[in-house]
Every structure is written in C-alpha cells, then in structure tokens.
Amino acid sequence: MPAEEGTANGGRPEQGIPRVEGVMSQTTAQERKIPIVSLASTKGGVGKTTLAYVLATEVARRLAHATSAGSPVHGTLPAGTSPAGTLPTGPGAAIWRGRVTCIDADPNRTLAQVLHLTKDRLITCVESDSERLLGDLRRAQAESDLVVIDLEGTANQAMLYAAGKSDLVLVPAQPSRFDVVEAVKTVGVVRKAADLVGREIAHRVVLSRTPVLRQRVADHSRAQFLRAGLPLLPVELVQRAAFQSMTYTGRPPWRQDGGEQAAANVSSLVDEVLGIIGLHLPPVTRPGPLDTQGAATTARGSWPYLQDVQTVA
Numbered sequence: 001m002p003a004e005e006g007t008a009n010g011g012r013p014e015q016g017i018p019r020v021e022g023v024m025s026q027t028t029a030q031e032r033k034i035p036i037v038s039l040a041s042t043k044g045g046v047g048k049t050t051l052a053y054v055l056a057t058e059v060a061r062r063l064a065h066a067t068s069a070g071s072p073v074h075g076t077l078p079a080g081t082s083p084a085g086t087l088p089t090g091p092g093a094a095i096w097r098g099r100v101t102c103i104d105a106d107p108n109r110t111l112a113q114v115l116h117l118t119k120d121r122l123i124t125c126v127e128s129d130s131e132r133l134l135g136d137l138r139r140a141q142a143e144s145d146l147v148v149i150d151l152e153g154t155a156n157q158a159m160l161y162a163a164g165k166s167d168l169v170l171v172p173a174q175p176s177r178f179d180v181v182e183a184v185k186t187v188g189v190v191r192k193a194a195d196l197v198g199r200e201i202a203h204r205v206v207l208s209r210t211p212v213l214r215q216r217v218a219d220h221s222r223a224q225f226l227r228a229g230l231p232l233l234p235v236e237l238v239q240r241a242a243f244q245s246m247t248y249t250g251r252p253p254w255r256q257d258g259g260e261q262a263a264a265n266v267s268s269l270v271d272e273v274l275g276i277i278g279l280h281l282p283p284v285t286r287p288g289p290l291d292t293q294g295a296a297t298t299a300r301g302s303w304p305y306l307q308d309v310q311t312v313a
Contacts, residue, residue: 034141035277043182044153047172047208052150057252060122062281101140117250130158163193175221207236
C-alpha cells in the first residue's frame with residue numbers, strides 16, 4: 001500500500017513504501033511490449049465480466065487459428081522479434097505466444113469461475129488484488145500476447161494501477177442515467193492515472209445489454225454519454241440469450257447452437273478493440289477443430305471444483 005505524505009522523515013514517505021506517483025511513473029520508464037486492456041466501472045453489474053470474457057475467448061480463438069495456420073499477425077510484438085505483419089521465424093526468434101492472460105481483480109472471482117468452465121488452454125486466469133496486481137501484470141506480459149483485467153465495481157487503488165498500466169480502458173455501461181453518472185466517475189479515475197504516468201490512456205464507454213431493436217431510451221443514453229464528453233465504442237454488446245447462458249455453461253457464443261448473431265456481435269466488437277490497441281488478428285470465418293481447446297489454468301483457485309486445476313506460480 002502506498003504511503004501518504006506526513007511529518008515522519010521530514011515529510012517524505014517512509015523508507016521502502018513507494019508513493020502512488022512513484023509506482024505509476026515506472027510504467028513509462030520501461031518499454032511496454034504486450035497490450036493491456038482493463039474493464040473498469042465504479043458500479044457493479046454493468047457487464048464488465050461479460051465483456052472481459054468474450055474479449056478473452058475471442059482473441060484466444062483468433063490466436064489459435066492465426067498461429068497454427070502461419071497467418072500474418074500484425075501488432076505489438078516483443079522487442080527483437082519480426083516486423084509487424086509476420087510471425088517470428090528463424091534461429092533465436094522470439095515465439096508468438098498464442099496466449100491470453102486474464103487477471104481477475106474482482107473479489108467475487110466471477111471471471112475465474114466461468115473461465116474454469118470454458119477450459120480453454122490458451123487462456124490463463126490469475127486471481128489478484130491491489131497488492132499483487134503490479135507483479136501479476138509483469139508476469140502476465142512476459143507470458144502472453146494480450147492481458148485482460150477485470151476490476152472490482154468500485155473506485156479503488158487496483159483501478160488506478162490497472163488504468164495506469166493499460167493501453168485501453170473499457171468502461172461498460174447500460175443505457176441508463178445512473179450508468180452515465182458512474183461512467184463519468186470511472187473516466188475521472190482513468191484521467192487521474194493518465195496524469196500520474198504522464199501519457200494519454202485510451203478509453204471507451206461500451207454500451208452493454210442494449211435492446212436488439214433500437215429504442216428511444218437507448219438513443220437518449222447515447223446522447224448523454226456524448227454530451228458528457230465520454231467516447232463511445234461504435235459497437236455495442238446487444239442483449240442476447242447466448243451472453244446469459246455462457247455464464248452457466250462456459251461456452252462462448254461461437255460454441256453455442258443458435259449463438260451465431262451473438263458471435264457476430266462479439267467479433268465486430270473485438271475488431272474495434274484490437275484496432276485501438278494495434279493488435280490486428282483476423283476474425284475466424286470457419287469453425288474448425290481448433291475451436292475446441294484443452295483445459296484452462298487458473299492461479300490461486302479458491303473453490304472446491306478448482307482443486308484439480310494447475311496453479312500458476
């Protein structure tokens with residue numbers, strides 16, 4: 001926990017306890033190699049975990065197809081690897097990892113639970129909190145091609161840390177006046193983190209659970225977000241049964257019978273997100289054997305049915 005300034009040590013922080021500004025400024029001192037996307041809101045129940053889940057599973061699916069087929073993958077590769085547009089090859093070339101790491105920083109651990117049901121061997125889920133978050137992020141970036149952070153529905157230290165490390169912060173919100181207010185608060189935290197690290201942090205409000213048929217209340221909400229100066233992701237997560245059932249079955253929309261429309265929605269949304277962070281993975285147009293993956297790994301599992309899952313050190 002960072003210490004606040006006080007009278008001890010002549011008004012300096014106590015030795016060994018960094019101030020928030022000191023910790024956050026380390027972000028710009030190191031070369032950032034792997035994109036980080038955070039899901040943040042000061043309000044619970046807005047769809048953070050749903051968005052984190054579909055983002056992680058869709059990116060893992062695309063990575064599996066791209067790396068197995070040797071397709072061009074454009075984006076942020078680790079230093080010393082091939083130029084954007086090619087997979088690393090040749091002696092000594094770094095390997096495109098083909099892995100997504102999800103960091104579940106929400107005490108409810110909902111994301112970790114549903115990912116355990118999914119059993120995707122290309123997704124590692126790490127349970128974290130504000131004290132472990134920075135270390136978990138460093139390890140995740142060393143092992144993954146994308147890091148997704150699902151944060152608790154409140155403004156806390158973990159949100160500040162995650163925002164300061166992120167390439168993109170997604171703020172899920174439902175079409176209601178209350179969610180507009182909370183989105184403004186969340187973006188305020190993101191802007192504070194940007195001030196601490198000395199760089200702009202991309203952020204977008206993502207409307208979730210919007211009705212399939214356009215309604216006046218949703219249009220009014222969109223106008224309210226824009227009036228508040230909050231940038232909207234042009235693709236929304238529409239209310240569909242496939243998004244509800246996946247939390248029980250662990251099956252993303254593209255693995256569900258009748259989930260084609262929800263899968264198309266997710267694909268379009270992920271295209272927008274990857275375009276912002278510069279990781280351009282082509283969508284999967286034809287399902288294949290790679291769409292059925294092996295067992296996932298979960299770190300620090302705390303439920304009885306996770307005892308057989310490999311623990312990530």
